[in-house]
Amino acid sequence: MLYRNMLKPLLFRMDAEKAHHLTIDGLHTASTIPGVNSLLEGLYGVKQTAALESTLWGIHFANPIGLAAGLDKNAKAVAGFSNLGFGFMEVGTVTPKPQAGNELPRLFRLPEDTALINRMGFNNVGIDVMAKHLEQTAKRTIPVAVNIGKNKLTPNEHAEDDYRACITRLYTYGDFFVVNISSPNTPDLRSLQHGDDLSRLLAAVQDEMKLQHQKHGGAAKPVLVKIAPDLGTDEITYMVQTIVASGVSGIIASNTTISREGLTHRHKGEAGGLSGKPLTERSTQLIHTLYELTEGKMPIIGSGGVFTAQHAYDKICAGASLVEIYTALIYEGPSLVRRLNEGLQQLLHKDGFANITEAVGSAHRHR
Template structure:
């Protein structure tokens, strides 16, 4: 109820201004331990049925915050207080970059959607490293989403991803290779099988070297686009598995503009997220589960607003799920909301653990 009133105020602002103001509020909150503890107590749902272990990591619940919100990795501690099971930061690039020209973030309110063409705006991995050293680590897994700088040729892209991995290895619980954002020109070309195999071989061999040095294993996930044909997607998944990838995140934003309500922003370039992506991303999760025979962990993301949405993604084959646009429309209590609704569904169906339903509706 409180957020409904606050949202009216935020939605009167330019979308990026509202985001910047929210980040500042989170910075204040996380610097005030009493406030953080109060929020954590109010928003966190603790229940054994929601817990899971994926890639050797323990998740208190399946609801994560996707990359793109905490772009600079400086408010993940504050975000963790809102009941998320994990938080993913970034996308981070080796060198700082300002991203694409403004305006670059647009709300499609009738569709409960967002179009963004931010372009990996971030302060760079060294700035993030300083923040990781300064902020204490939350009691949930933290993922780091890595990208390449805009001016790095694709032929040299692996050096950017490797640089992020090496610099930030001590601070992540898992890493994500973002080769699927539509907002960096040519980035999605890295999904082509030959380029992808080269990239994954380089990055994963670096991870294995770091494992030997540190005796700490960091799972690496690949985030894919929803605008692939089923044949392209199958080739990508098979290539990723052969290369030794630990998991798949499905999916990033879409360049499709199908079935949207009339809006002055529908023709804006960039990636579309939110409700219009719900079914498409769920179908991708289902296909990936089939291709991998359920042996490769999947994080499902795209158009999740409720416990029912999360339940469908999990039944399609997702081990975990992530939200972003849903939080913009539903508010910071979305993890609590989804987890509460998920528990009600599990109770109704007599299910004792989320693991029992992963991939249970794949036909």
């Protein structure tokens, strides 16, 4: 109620990107004040229940709801987000060198469509500053994934060097890593999703992860690939074959879309990636396809248009082991995380599942 009645009207009167920075900076500052973390946890924390717990890649997730990449680009508010009930979160996308991103304005709200369009362009502080931020939150309470990309000026034939650099610098700080090759806002980045480019890039990423594991020891850390929703059937099939052959640990489906189908808001013509409710069904169908193509053997994180527990549950039943939110958090506020978890428990109970893992891919078993 506090967010919907007071904070949201204030933030939505501001420029979208200014509101974004105010939120991140505010959450960062609040988490440094004694007692605030406990207050946030009391207001928005999620009661832990065995029904929602799972373990993937040797990592424990207290619940399946995570924060997608793009909100905390620089890992500045990890401590704050850790107290909002999330089961995990992504930071980034980060690139080796700092970069300013695309020209302003580059973030647009579409309230009538319950959506966002962004063309941020991987604006971030770079791997060295992110490393400092993550070091300051080493005692975080949830798993953190580092979403990595290439700098805008790095040609695709040298992209693997940028991904290697991100892994080398940040390996000790991330619980797992996400290879972002699907943002529509970096020129030619999506070309890395196809053919030899994808195979070569993932081979380099896997090699670097192996080198860092040998250097630092401990359990091997997983790597996931984040893909676009704007792919044809043949493209998805070939991509999945390459991803599976590379030996990576999972797939995130999906990034933002370049489609504008069904939009009504005046910003619908803005260039960039679209997120929010228009992506709900598209991303869920992509999860269905991925689950079938991988025969349910490769974990999937579902992302795109999750506003209700039913949306999250549909993605889980389609084959997602975990689910991420971003745009819905902007529209609904932090209490959404608790509502999603409580709703998921009710849906699991209704269908006779004792644990969330039993529901993963269940839509395929009922076909």
